[in-house]
Amino acid sequence: MLHIKRFLKKSPWVLHYNTGSCNGCDIEILACLSPRYDLERLGVLNTGNPKQADIFLVTGPLTHRCHDRLLQLYSQIPDPKVVVAVGSCTCTGGVFKDMYNVNNGIDSLIPVDVYVPGCASSPELIMDGIVKALEILEGK
Amino acid sequence: MKKTITIPLGSQHISLLEPVRFNFSCENEKITDVDYNVGFVHRGIEKACTEKFEYKQVGYVVARVCGLCAITHTMAYTLGIEHILNIKTNKKIDYLRILMLELDRIHSHLLCLAHTAENSGFEGMFMKIMGDRELVMDIQEAISGNRVQFDFVCIGGVNRDISTECEKLAFTNLALLDKKVDDLIGKFTSNWSTALKYKNIGALSYDDAFNFNALGPLARAAGAAIDVRAESSILPYKEVGYKMILGQNGDIYDRNLVRLKEIKNSILMCQNILSGLTEGEILVKFKGKPNGESFTRLEAPRGEIFYYLNANGTNMLQRVRIKTPTFSQIPGMVEIFKGSDYADAPAILASFDPCMSCTAK
């Protein structure tokens, strides 16, 4: 019997959503796709379409207006899926903690599998996070 | 009868880095009306600056308004508070500050060019520019210790001195980048498909640039000589070789060229600064608490950034007002969208280099 599930980690397609971060982590995610870091050699495609995604990269401390959108996107991704919180503010709220329009990290709304720290997270950290996410994806 | 369709762009879309929602009302993919929603990133930084953080910390908080022009935010705040506290910095500090501002401008412009290329379906160019951009990211990392969000500027000076190895690395990388930018200018001017995609698309006329208060490369591409670097004397830009770069038509093509030429100018400034650096202290001591108000303007990669500070003699500021370039340009952007094709909308949007986290704070 062929174990289809182990191929999950060979072809992770990424959906990226910004829930109110400062763009620092977002441009580092773009830098990850660039020739020096080249995420595509791990099979990563930046799909931009929740229906075809496996890994959900979220940046930002979850502002009130992004709340519903994040939930919608999360529910549109077919199982199995992993959520990677990129950046300090996405993990805990970071510097934006307790500001009046934020919810202190996305784990107040959706389950997070991998926390990537750093302000801003460097591309190496983000890649580490994605590799970690692949291990979790295999187990799901 | 023409049927009007509404095409949403955002808040999550592959061509967007940040959440912003545009609703394009289109007739046959021709945009007739635009509805915008820019408040997705509103976090409440202005309030936190006056209630949660002391004035010495605020510089690092406002850096998180926007990751792309973080140094400009810190810089503008620092200049404002230094004006209130009456701190005079020396030449070395000014030079180091301009160096970082210009490096930041180079990487931001390169990112914008890459993003415009990507959004017009030009993946090869995106990869090429992103590859070249790593050169300047290396310099930033060597000087400040972080790639983006380097908290380099502090009240009274800068946090790190520049070592001789960094200087050497910066010289080699900048010289290399200079050649690559020349190459890029050639590629942007000679490619058949980019000409179709960029020429006369998303144009802003000279008069509209003034009427809609356009700023930064958007205005300069239309031929309007609007640049805070030329209108402000806080930082010694004229000493280091600043030159205003103007376009003519205000279309995407001109915006790209203005950005590329500004990168060349910034590289020149950085080289001048690095060769003209003198020995000196990097931090000026200061005493007392701020009391008074200040208005500071500074040129971010996207245009004018404005800080209003009001302090009342305590550790907490009374009011921090941040005005960012994209914020005042949105009515102008909406005007440009009208009448262009939806197929061009992502490329036009990227060529504005919009920064929503700046806009919504």
Place this chain on the structure above:
Amino acid sequence: MQEIKIENLIEEITSFYDPKLHHFVCLNANDLGENRLKLQWIFTFYNQEDNYQIFWTICSFDEVLPTITKIIPSAIMSEAEIVDLFGVQIKDIQGGLYLDETSPISPLRCSI
């Protein structure tokens, strides 16, 4: 700096503003407490170094302020922002630029 009355704001700005010469930076609001709001319309001059022209006035939160978007289209953002963050009323300008139902109401206002 020039103090103006809120009634003749439109006339003052119309007579002053020339799009080719003056740059509208922003409309700044500052809550001074005790139902007093300081408003500043900040302008600069193109091609002149550090030259500001600031019109300012102090008003209360109950007044309905006039809008200058007819003269300066880009002012709409500044005005919508202070409508949201301070809860003042400006003619023909709706709130909802930044805040939703779940957000606090007029967060930058002093809590007195």
Place this chain on the structure above:
Amino acid sequence: MSIVFSFMLGFFAPIYGGIFYGIDRVLKAKMQRRKGPPVLQPFYDMLKLFSKTKFIVNAPHTIWMIFYFLSLWAVVFMIFFGGNLLYIIFGHLLATVFFIISGYSVNSIFSQLGSNRKLLSVVAYEPILIVNAICIYLVFGTFEISEILAAPNNFNSLVFTFLSLLFVVPTVLKLSPFDASKAHQEIVGGIEVEFGGVFYELVYAAKFLEMIFVYSFIFILASNDYIFGTFLVVFSFFAVALVDNSTARIKIDSLLKALYMYGFGLGIVSIFWILLCCI
């Protein structure tokens, strides 16, 4: 060619089509100074898509897509069994129409825009295919692929046909600059947008079949000289990848203009070339 061999070629078309696609991706990455994914990446993607949860937007949407995939596969079978060139072109058109209907059947604006644009691009490239089929008929006197492949090599008279087909290849494969119908950054993949899981695999594997469809057109231009035919395919493969990497996406009306002016124009030139110079 024996029937069994042809059947095997047709049956395993998605498999080696996938390998072509994998090579294409690696080649593109190398051109962009990247390492790129492994060659077998399309199969990893396929197996992954099988293990995802199944999402169906509505039944017709998915059913039309299955029709599209099956009829495309049937077209590929027809190619390998040496069928009639005109039947193959119209069979492919039928498959594409299923694809377009599938795009129209959901209430998603991106999918419908994708269908509009796909329809326009079909209108653009289909005449070129037919004109080129006429050229092939003029040279070989038959539409049957099996007879064409047995005829002696006469590429000199088909040079312009080859050039004109080079315009069709990126349009059918949705590659830059003629990829307005897919336009990832504008309409998020167009018709593909609403598919997820195993049904997206159909769209994904259809790309491989489309590759086989267009490249087999180029292959038969060399008739019985199979080595030269392979060379033509490899050459156009490189040329298309190079152009894909060095151009931006042009708008759908520019696409129509470009295809009619150059692609169709070259097809007409080809007819005159054959009639005046070669017969």
